[in-house]
Amino acid sequence: MRATVIHGPHDIRIEEVPDAAIRRPTDAVVRVLNACICGSDLWAYRGVAARTAGQRIGHEFLGVVEETGAEVRGVRAGDLVVAPFVWSDGTCEYCVQGLQTSCPHGGFWGEAGSDGGQGEAVRVPFADGTLVKLPKEAASDEKLLPGLLALSDVMSTGHHAAVGAGVRPGATVAVVGDGAVGLCGVLAARRLGARRIIALGRHAARTDIARGFGATDVVAERGEAAVEAVRELTGGQGAHCVLEAVGTEESMRTAISITRDGGAVGYVGVPHGGSAGVDIGQMFGRNVSLNGGVAPARAYIPQLLPDVLSGAIDPAPVFDRTVDLDGVPQGYRAMHDRSALKVRIAL
Amino acid sequence: MRATVIHGPHDIRIEEVPDAAIRRPTDAVVRVLNACICGSDLWAYRGVAARTAGQRIGHEFLGVVEETGAEVRGVRAGDLVVAPFVWSDGTCEYCVQGLQTSCPHGGFWGEAGSDGGQGEAVRVPFADGTLVKLPKEAASDEKLLPGLLALSDVMSTGHHAAVGAGVRPGATVAVVGDGAVGLCGVLAARRLGARRIIALGRHAARTDIARGFGATDVVAERGEAAVEAVRELTGGQGAHCVLEAVGTEESMRTAISITRDGGAVGYVGVPHGGSAGVDIGQMFGRNVSLNGGVAPARAYIPQLLPDVLSGAIDPAPVFDRTVDLDGVPQGYRAMHDRSALKVRIAL
Numbered sequence: 001m002r003a004t005v006i007h008g009p010h011d012i013r014i015e016e017v018p019d020a021a022i023r024r025p026t027d028a029v030v031r032v033l034n035a036c037i038c039g040s041d042l043w044a045y046r047g048v049a050a051r052t053a054g055q056r057i058g059h060e061f062l063g064v065v066e067e068t069g070a071e072v073r074g075v076r077a078g079d080l081v082v083a084p085f086v087w088s089d090g091t092c093e094y095c096v097q098g099l100q101t102s103c104p105h106g107g108f109w110g111e112a113g114s115d116g117g118q119g120e121a122v123r124v125p126f127a128d129g130t131l132v133k134l135p136k137e138a139a140s141d142e143k144l145l146p147g148l149l150a151l152s153d154v155m156s157t158g159h160h161a162a163v164g165a166g167v168r169p170g171a172t173v174a175v176v177g178d179g180a181v182g183l184c185g186v187l188a189a190r191r192l193g194a195r196r197i198i199a200l201g202r203h204a205a206r207t208d209i210a211r212g213f214g215a216t217d218v219v220a221e222r223g224e225a226a227v228e229a230v231r232e233l234t235g236g237q238g239a240h241c242v243l244e245a246v247g248t249e250e251s252m253r254t255a256i257s258i259t260r261d262g263g264a265v266g267y268v269g270v271p272h273g274g275s276a277g278v279d280i281g282q283m284f285g286r287n288v289s290l291n292g293g294v295a296p297a298r299a300y301i302p303q304l305l306p307d308v309l310s311g312a313i314d315p316a317p318v319f320d321r322t323v324d325l326d327g328v329p330q331g332y333r334a335m336h337d338r339s340a341l342k343v344r345i346a347l
Numbered sequence: 348m349r350a351t352v353i354h355g356p357h358d359i360r361i362e363e364v365p366d367a368a369i370r371r372p373t374d375a376v377v378r379v380l381n382a383c384i385c386g387s388d389l390w391a392y393r394g395v396a397a398r399t400a401g402q403r404i405g406h407e408f409l410g411v412v413e414e415t416g417a418e419v420r421g422v423r424a425g426d427l428v429v430a431p432f433v434w435s436d437g438t439c440e441y442c443v444q445g446l447q448t449s450c451p452h453g454g455f456w457g458e459a460g461s462d463g464g465q466g467e468a469v470r471v472p473f474a475d476g477t478l479v480k481l482p483k484e485a486a487s488d489e490k491l492l493p494g495l496l497a498l499s500d501v502m503s504t505g506h507h508a509a510v511g512a513g514v515r516p517g518a519t520v521a522v523v524g525d526g527a528v529g530l531c532g533v534l535a536a537r538r539l540g541a542r543r544i545i546a547l548g549r550h551a552a553r554t555d556i557a558r559g560f561g562a563t564d565v566v567a568e569r570g571e572a573a574v575e576a577v578r579e580l581t582g583g584q585g586a587h588c589v590l591e592a593v594g595t596e597e598s599m600r601t602a603i604s605i606t607r608d609g610g611a612v613g614y615v616g617v618p619h620g621g622s623a624g625v626d627i628g629q630m631f632g633r634n635v636s637l638n639g640g641v642a643p644a645r646a647y648i649p650q651l652l653p654d655v656l657s658g659a660i661d662p663a664p665v666f667d668r669t670v671d672l673d674g675v676p677q678g679y680r681a682m683h684d685r686s687a688l689k690v691r692i693a694l
Contacts, residue, residue, distance in 0.1 A: 094608060099634060102608035164636075252627070261441060261449035264638075271627040278625045280599070280618045280637075287446060287640035289511075291611075293631045 003119025004328050006057045009047030010336075012329045017056070020121035025069040026089075028127030030081060033139060034149045035061040035117045035345040036319065037331050038085075039179050040270055045332050048272070058118025058345075059085040059109035060152040064139065065131075066121065074128040080139045081131040083117070083124060084297035085109065085153045090129020098299035100129070117152075118328055118345060132301045135309065143316070146344055147308045150184065150315035151301045154342070157268050158184025158245070158315075159304060160295030162192055164266030165241035169193030174230055174238075175215070176255045177245030178206040180318040180342040181268060183213055185243040187313050190214030194241070198233055200226055200254070206341060209317045223250060230258040238263065244292070245269050252277030259288045267292035319344040350466025351675050353404045356394030357683075359676045364403070367468035372416040373436075375474030377428060380486060381496045382408040382464045382692040383666065384678050385432075386526050387617055392679050395619070405465025405692075406432040406456035407499040411486065412478075413468065421475040427486045428478040430464070430471060431644035432456065432500045437476020445646035447476070464499075465675055465692060479648045482656065490663070493691055494655045497531065497662035498648045501689070504615050505531025505592070505662075506651060507642030509539055511613030512588035516540030521577055521585075522562070523602045524592030525553040527665040527689040528615060530560055532590040534660050537561030541588070545580055547573055547601070553688060556664045570597060577605040585610065591639070592616050599624030606635045614639035666691040 003017045020029045035058050043049035044057060051057070062082040065075050075081055088095050088103035095103050105126065110116035115123050124130055132151075138144045147155075158181050167173055173194040175185045178201025189197050190213060198217040199210035207218045219229045231238060240263045244255040247269025255265045256279065267290055278290065307313045321340040323331045324347065331343035350364045367376045382405050390396035391404060398404070409429040412422050422428055435442050435450035442450050452473065457463035462470050471477055479498075485491045494502075505528050514520055520541040522532045525548025536544050537560060545564040546557035554565045566576045578585060587610045591602040594616025602612045603626065614637060625637065654660045668687040670678045671694065678690035 097609065099609040102633065262444065262446040267627070267631070271631050278627050280614070280625050283637075284614070284618050284640045286449065287643075289636065289638040290627075290630075291636040291638070293634035296634075 001120040002325060004057050004116060006044055006051050006055055007053045010045060012045065012057070012332050014325055014328060017119065020115050020123040022067055022069045023123065024125065025071040026126050026128065027069040028065050028072055028075060028124045028131065029067045030061070030063040030083070030122050030124055030131070031066045032061045032063040032117065032120060032122060032347050034145050034347070036149060037118070037328070037335055037343045037345070038153055039181065039335070041332070042336055043270070045336060052112060055112060056110045056114065056116030056119065058116040060149065061117035061122060062134065062145070062149050062152065068127060072127045075131050075133060080134040080136050082134055082148055082152055082301060083122070083131055084156065084301060087125045087130040088298055089126045095129060098296055100296045100298040101294045120325070120347060130298065132305070146316035146319045147314050149344065150318060151297070151304055151308065153297060154180040154318060155184045155187070155304060155315045156297035156300040157181045157295040158243070159188040159300050161185045161243035161245055161266035161268040161292060162188035162241070164264065164268070164292035165243050166264045167192040167194050167241045170195045171240045172196045172234055173241045173243065174198040174200065174258050175243040175245065176200050176251050177269060178203055178210060179245060182243065182245035183209050183318050184315050185245055186210050186215050187213040187315055189241070189243065191307065191313050198230055198239060212317060223254065226254055227257045234260070241266065243268070247271045249277035253279065256282055256288055261286040264289035264291055268295060318342045322346050348467040349672060351404050351463060353391055353398050353402055354400045357392060359392065359404070359679050361672055361675060364466065367462050367470040369414055369416045370470065371472065372418040373473050373475065374416045375412050375419055375422060375471045375478065376414045377408070377410040377430070377469050377471055377478070378413045379408045379410040379464065379467060379469060379694050381410070381492050381694070383496055384465070384675070384682055384690045384692070385500055386528065386682070388679070389683055390617070392683060399459060402459060403457045403461065403463030403466065405463040407496065408464035408469060409481065409492070409496050409499065415474060419474045422478050422480060427481040427483050429481055429495055429499055429648060430469070430478055431503065431648060434472050434477040435645055436473045442476060445643055447643045447645040448641045467672070467694060477645065479652065493663035493666045494661045496691065497665060498644070498651055498655065500644060501527040501665060502531045502534070502651060502662045503644035503647040504528045504642040505590070506535040506647050508532045508590035508592055508613035508615040508639060509535035509588070511611065511615070511639035512590050513611045514539040514541050514588045517542045518587045519543045519581055520588045520590065521545040521547065521605050522590045522592065523547050523598050524616060525550055525557060526592060529590065529592035530556050530665050531662050532592055533557050533562050534560040534662055536588070536590065538654065538660055545577055545586060559664060570601065573601055574604040581607070588613065590615070594618045596624035600626065603629055603635055608633040611636035611638055615642060665689045669693050
């Protein structure tokens, strides 16, 4: 079969690789219908996150179950399924609790020895614990597929930020970051009943999506000027709930600074560099909380799925380009140079 | 009247100062019956926290209302009252919400221009918003007074740490810090139903109090060894809820390290130095939360008071020495050299 392989910084190739195959009785093989490229894949692409030459890549996909191991009960050949960005056994204490990202038997698609999502097929460990079934008819619904695909990571991650920030009906929310996760955070905040949603971002194409997702205000400034602008919009107090969807020192500092006393930052931006802007001295006197981390998408997909199917939320607009498998290297380039927000791969 | 005045590092004096007096119609004057010395006063005593020579000091006291301004409705002369460690107007959005520490009209006893708690009397701004009434008969109850006095800061702060850490029935809790706040955190965790409470501390006299307050385990190690010990006690996972009651880089690093994935650190140790050990990279993959800050004691006193009055909790053992006003300088020395845990001042 063919799959995306990373050989080094800026060196993404489509290559012939061994066919995905059942290795353990709890495995399934999924034929990929749709995958996508994540902002976090760019850290590997840019050489910031280390990868071994020849490693697979991609952690977001949906597709059709092709084959299942002898012990798999929850899915069968022919089922349409979506995978969260980590696999998990579904039975350990953490999985039962809904924190599947801490499953001791879990792993991340594309890690050494595993298949990546950006390929024709994927061997899925712990299929029962990992995969979530979708209605079969969605497989041919081009309007619905992108939204379902977003559940694998960005929509679930945006939701995790909103949950971490404590978004509730009537809350004033600010979202730091206008990437796909930040935009999904806007959508998640609206879904949870936020009254006012301030999106921080400088790219009109992206903040237009934010407005479509429910943002009531847009702040184009950065750093101190952004803090000023949000304070001005909130009577000097800041936002009850702030979603941090970037992960840099500056974005975290901004997020904490624009949080109202007693409020919370929901952090989901993969942190880059030490304490990444967390100044506990700044948080202490104002009782600012910090909740979040890597999103347990597996717990959220069943919660969000009905709303995607009903059309109550549609994260599809975060995909602004579609390529086939051969177009993946070009897709990375487009996201790297910011000419694309998020690239969908239709196989 | 006489009060405690700080002139510089290690220079605490008892001096004649102007009598506490009503200045605004919302003021009250409280004749101090009991006050105490706080671990955080030692930062000023040691010269780490800046003070102007001649500034008052002390932020924990209870006493009898002597006089009230024309607009005070909630307390009257003769009432026994306890003061939280900050005053607050009781009417603003933050006060109504229970975050009185963020009251825009609030202040800290002993700040420039205000009376400190370690004196014969205190002018209390916003008496209705600030003071909490106690049963008059407690004034002569030497067994009850120390526990009531602890509500002004250490017991409320320990409770804030427990709330921030999300302590709930059945939880496994760890407490970093064996000072008075950490010990009160143990007591608060037991009150909230923790099943297991691991106290980290090296001083037998203190960890004995911790055991009396409900600690089921004591870890005397520090740093990496402490992390190992707590992990061993918790099946490798760490504690659901960790109370951080020190505020140094090392203690915060320890607190985060011993938190179970998906758990929370309740931070109340006044932070000393930048990000004070918060490594967001370490928190991210494990979904560790950080909640806390300066405790809104005014919100907690009415919640905790019935349990102190009934004897369900008794924080009194944190006081291991009692002095009169003239003994205050000696009390600072004793806490500084750790020969006393917490000094009560009986006037």
